[in-house]
Structures are given as C-alpha cells and as structure tokens.
Amino acid sequence: MMSAAPPPGIVKAADRGLAACEVCGRVSPLPPARCPRCASALHLRKPDSIRRTLAMLAAATALCLPAHLLPMLTIVELGRVTPSTIIGGMLTFWESGDYPIALVIFAASIVIPIIKIVTLLWLCAAASGWLHPSPAALVRLHGITELLGRWSMVDIFVVGILVALLQLGNYMSVIPGPGSLAFAGVVVFTMLAAMAFDPRLLWDRLDTRQDPARIQTRESPPD
Amino acid sequence: MSTPRTSRRAAETWPKPAGTRHSACRFCDALHVSEPVEEGLAARCTRCGTMLYQNRPASLARATAFGIAALTAMVLAHFFPFLIMDAAGMRSKLTLVGAARALIDQDSPLLGVSVILFTIVTPLVLAGGLVYVCLPLHFGRSAPGAVSVAKWMYRSEPWNMVEVFMLGVIVSLLKLIKVADVEFGAGFWSFGMLMLFMAAAVAGIDREELWDRMEIARGGQTAGPAR
Ligand SMILES: [Zn+2]
Numbered sequence: 001m002m003s004a005a006p007p008p009g010i011v012k013a014a015d016r017g018l019a020a021c022e023v024c025g026r027v028s029p030l031p032p033a034r035c036p037r038c039a040s041a042l043h044l045r046k047p048d049s050i051r052r053t054l055a056m057l058a059a060a061t062a063l064c065l066p067a068h069l070l071p072m073l074t075i076v077e078l079g080r081v082t083p084s085t086i087i088g089g090m091l092t093f094w095e096s097g098d099y100p101i102a103l104v105i106f107a108a109s110i111v112i113p114i115i116k117i118v119t120l121l122w123l124c125a126a127a128s129g130w131l132h133p134s135p136a137a138l139v140r141l142h143g144i145t146e147l148l149g150r151w152s153m154v155d156i157f158v159v160g161i162l163v164a165l166l167q168l169g170n171y172m173s174v175i176p177g178p179g180s181l182a183f184a185g186v187v188v189f190t191m192l193a194a195m196a197f198d199p200r201l202l203w204d205r206l207d208t209r210q211d212p213a214r215i216q217t218r219e220s221p222p223d
Numbered sequence: 224m225s226t227p228r229t230s231r232r233a234a235e236t237w238p239k240p241a242g243t244r245h246s247a248c249r250f251c252d253a254l255h256v257s258e259p260v261e262e263g264l265a266a267r268c269t270r271c272g273t274m275l276y277q278n279r280p281a282s283l284a285r286a287t288a289f290g291i292a293a294l295t296a297m298v299l300a301h302f303f304p305f306l307i308m309d310a311a312g313m314r315s316k317l318t319l320v321g322a323a324r325a326l327i328d329q330d331s332p333l334l335g336v337s338v339i340l341f342t343i344v345t346p347l348v349l350a351g352g353l354v355y356v357c358l359p360l361h362f363g364r365s366a367p368g369a370v371s372v373a374k375w376m377y378r379s380e381p382w383n384m385v386e387v388f389m390l391g392v393i394v395s396l397l398k399l400i401k402v403a404d405v406e407f408g409a410g411f412w413s414f415g416m417l418m419l420f421m422a423a424a425v426a427g428i429d430r431e432e433l434w435d436r437m438e439i440a441r442g443g444q445t446a447g448p449a450r
Contacts, residue, residue, distance in 0.1 A: 157391030164325035
C-alpha cells in the first residue's frame with residue numbers, strides 16, 4: 001500500500017512510518033498505535049476507509065426512497081388530513097410563487113444529498129484506481145463534500161418547528177411523518193460517509209500511477 | 224521533507240513543546256517540519272495547498288471571550304421564543320426545547336433527540352469546552368480533564384447545526400406567514416448572536432496551537448516516546 005513515489009522534495013508521513021493523530025494533529029511514529037499526546041488510536045490511513053464509506057453511502061441511498069415517498073409531515077386541518085412529501089411541499093411553494101423558499105428546499109433536500117452521494121462515490125472510485133482525476137479537482141470536490149452536508153438538515157428542523165407551533169386543537173395540527181425520520185437518516189449517513197473517507201488514499205493512488213520521470217522538477221525547499 | 228510555505232519566519236509565535244515537531248497534511252499526507260509562523264499567517268502544504276496550521280492573533284483571549292459571549296447568547300436563546308405566532312385566537316411560542324419536545328410528544332423521539340443533539344448539546348460542548356480549556360491556559364494551567372474535553376470538542380464540531388436551524392426558522396416563518404401572524408422573537412436574534420460568536424470562538428484558536436499549549440501546560444508529560 002505504501003509503495004508510493006511522490007514527486008521529488010515531498011515525503012509522505014506514512015512512508016517514514018509516521019502517522020498524524022486524527023484528533024490532536026501530532027505526528028508520531030507508529031507503532032505504538034496510540035497518540036502520545038492525546039491517547040487516541042493512530043493509523044497510517046483510516047482503517048477500511050473505502051468499504052466503510054460505501055456502506056454508509058448504501059444506507060443513505062436506500063433511505064432516499066422512503067424519505068421521498070413517505071410524507072414528511074401530515075397536516076390535519078378541520079378534520080381534513082393532508083400528507084405532504086418533500087417534493088410535494090416544494091411544489092406547493094413553487095405554485096404559490098414562493099420561488100426562493102422552493103429553491104432553498106430543492107437545494108437542501110434534493111440537490112445536496114445527490115451531489116454528496118455522487119461525489120463520494122466518485123472519490124471512492126478514484127481512490128480505488130478506476131478513475132484518474134487531477135489533484136486540483138480532488139481538492140475542490142472533497143471540499144464540497146465537507147462543506148455541504150449539514151445544510152440538508154434544514155427540512156427536518158422545519159418539520160420540528162411546524163409541529164411545535166401548529167397545534168391549534170381542532171382547527172389545525174401537524175404530525176411528523178415517517179419520511180422525516182428516513183430523511184434525517186439520509187443526512188446523517190452521508191455525513192458519516194464523508195467522515196469515513198480518507199482523502200490521503202487519493203494521493204497514494206496518484207503516486208503509484210505516476211511515472212516519476214515525467215514529473216516536472218518543481219521548486220521546493222531543501223530537505 | 225519540506226518546510227511549509229510561509230512568507231516570513233516568525234517573531235511572535237506560541238510556545239512549542241521541545242524537540243522537532245512535524246506536521247502532516249491531512250489531505251495528502253505530505254510531511255513538513257513544523258516551523259513557527261508569525262501572527263495572522265498560516266502554514267500551507269507544499270504539495271496541495273491545504274492549510275496545515277495558523278497563528279491566530281490573541282488566540283487564547285479571543286477564544287475565551289467569544290466562547291463566553293456564545294454561552295451567554297445560548298442562555299438567552301433558551302429564555303426567549305424564536306417565533307411568536309397568533310392564529311385562531313391562540314398565541315404559540317417556539318423555543319428550541321419546545322420544538323424537540325413536540326417531536327418527542329408526537330411519537331418521533333429520534334427526531335426530537337437529533338434536534339437536541341445538533342442545536343443544544345453540540346454548541347454547548349463546543350463553546351463551553353473552548354472556555355473550559357482556554358481560560359486556564361491563559362494562566363499557563365491545564366484544566367482537569369482538558370484533554371478529554373478537547374477531544375469531545377473535536378468530535379462534536381461537524382455536528383454543530385446552529386446556522387442550519389436558523390435557516391429552518393426563516394423557512395418556517397415564510398411558510399407560516401400565510402396562515403397566521405408570525406414574528407421573530409428575541410430567541411431568534413440571540414441564536415443568531417450565538418452563531419456569530421461561536422464561529423469567532425472556534426476560528427479564534429488553531430487546533431495545533433491549542434494542543435501545543437495544553438501539552439506544555441501539562442508539563443510536557445507524554446505517554447510515549449517523544450519525537
Ligand atoms: Zn497536502
């Protein structure tokens with residue numbers, strides 16, 4: 001795994017048997033498998049990173065179905081029961097001319113989860129050697145996955161707020177639907193997937209495939 | 224091995240534990256010798272440009288002050304409602320705990336617990352933890368259990384959803400404004416302050432600096448061979 005050949009002037013910590021602690025950042029030799037500063041477990045690379053990322057992504061993808069098919073919430077108004085799904089709620093906003101909110105819901109509940117799942121799949125494929133992206137693209141893509149995740153939770157919070165406020169006895173009440181729990185699961189599992197992924201695997205893959213002779217000599221400080 | 228890309232050698236820097244320290248890029252694993260950087264500057268990876276560490280000006284004072292401000296805003300956010308709604312002759316008020324309790328009462332305990340975790344517990348661990356660790360460090364001391372607290376801060380950071388909840392309150396207000404009289408309450412604005420103070424507190428001190436200072440305050444004792 002560590003038979004990598006990074007460009008001249010660059011040494012990878014793993015090649016020297018050094019590991020950066022994931023919690024406190026201290027670089028120390030491995031073994032021992034514990035950080036001398038904070039006693040967290042040390043690994044050269046996150047153990048089983050790609051498989052764990054894929055497992056989390058599979059869970060998130062499977063939950064997408066109930067999240068979008070089952071109602072997020074059910075409105076009981078004067079005895080009339082109206083279930084509302086994510087897409088249904090978004091369309092209601094769109095039809096009543098509330099384009100900004102419709103777009104916020106569309107972005108947070110539909111676009112961001114899809115982008116996250118596709119991006120992480122793409123990164124897993126690159127780390128497994130099936131795709132050969134440029135490092136610059138990797139930096140950007142990985143940044144996206146870390147940045148976006150939490151915002152999808154906005155719809156869940158909206159459900160909580162509406163349920164809390166709209167309890168007007170017989171006139172109107174709102175009940176959370178099973179779709180909201182499934183959707184919260186989608187968000188949590190995509191976040192866990194992003195955390196399980198180890199971006200250093202991408203560079204290991206890049207280093208093993210690059211021909212050292214073709215790398216331009218670059219300005220780097222002396223060792 | 225390379226030294227990080229910085230513009231000048233440091234004059235003002237935080238105290239470093241003895242011995243040569245290394246820094247590995249968490250994105251590409253490139254190894255660097257940890258060189259001190261001047262206040263306001265950051266060390267970046269020579270391979271991929273990811274920030275390795277940075278020297279924040281007045282870091283301990285800022286993290287402590289903004290942490291205390293964030294805790295104060297947090298208390299206010301729990302005392303006042305986020306939204307006040309008049310509909311069908313009834314006045315309802317929204318609080319954070321109220322939203323969580325409504326979900327639990329309506330047979331969605333997991334959702335209620337998530338709201339509590341992401342909007343109440345996580346910010347408390349982050350802001351409270353920063354104050355607990357940084358305030359004693361100001362006087363060169365390490366609080367009891369500071370290492371565990373700092374670990375919990377690190378773990379909870381990605382789950383902090385204060386700003387997402389703010390967006391949720393805004394979307395809800397726009398949704399409700401058609402069926403009722405709704406307005407923002409003081410809780411909403413306090414929560415906004417919490418969001419700003421917390422961002423400032425977390426950005427106030429770099430992880431590397433926090434852990435270096437903790438290591439020195441604990442007397443440089445390490446559990447294993449130093450290197
Ligand atoms: Zn790097």
